[in-house]
Amino acid sequence: MLQTANYSLVLSLQFLLLAYDLFVNSFSELLRDDLVNALVLFIVQDIGILFNIIIIFLMFFNTFIFQAGLVKLLIHKFKGTIFISITYLGLTIGFHVSLLKVRWLLPSWYLWTDALQTFFAFQRITGVLYYYFYKRTIISLGDPRLYEDSEWLRKEFIRVQK
Numbered sequence: 001m002l003q004t005a006n007y008s009l010v011l012s013l014q015f016l017l018l019a020y021d022l023f024v025n026s027f028s029e030l031l032r033d034d035l036v037n038a039l040v041l042f043i044v045q046d047i048g049i050l051f052n053i054i055i056i057f058l059m060f061f062n063t064f065i066f067q068a069g070l071v072k073l074l075i076h077k078f079k080g081t082i083f084i085s086i087t088y089l090g091l092t093i094g095f096h097v098s099l100l101k102v103r104w105l106l107p108s109w110y111l112w113t114d115a116l117q118t119f120f121a122f123q124r125i126t127g128v129l130y131y132y133f134y135k136r137t138i139i140s141l142g143d144p145r146l147y148e149d150s151e152w153l154r155k156e157f158i159r160v161q162k
Contacts, residue, residue: 007142014055014138017048018131019125025127032110037101042096049089056081063146065153073156081137086132088123095119 001120024045056078060066075082098107098116112120145152 003063010055010059011138011142014052017052018134020048021045021127022131025082025124032103035100035107035109038103039100042100045094046089046096048083049092052134053089056085056134056141059138059141063141064148065146065156068149068153068156068157070153073160078137078140081133084126084129084133088126091119091123091126095123116154 028038028041031041051123053152060074061080063074095116098113098119102111102116117129
């Protein structure tokens, strides 16, 4: 079972990673001329998103639902978050690669290609969805019903078996 102290620590780490991601998305344009620092910030951002995805799956594995073998129920309940998180990671990496590729070739020019604008728009829109779904999921995973046997879980187990 997830202890309150452990959950608070994990929740704090997840919010810290989300805040860093939001910070980099908001202020990365200020490092337009300093490409090496932008590259480092982007790499740390991508690793942070990957860590958030790993932490979510580790929290899934810690639930009683997962341990009871109702993986399908758990995935169904959080499929939106899983899909949005993986999509956001892919779009963020694509945006970073496109941005740095354009800027590395022409560092003194202010150039936005069509592909870069598309990645930017989709990455930011997906980012808003990512923040919402991810925050909702990490708060939902604090529900004690997910970590103990209950009548709700027994009903779901019977429903899934049929």
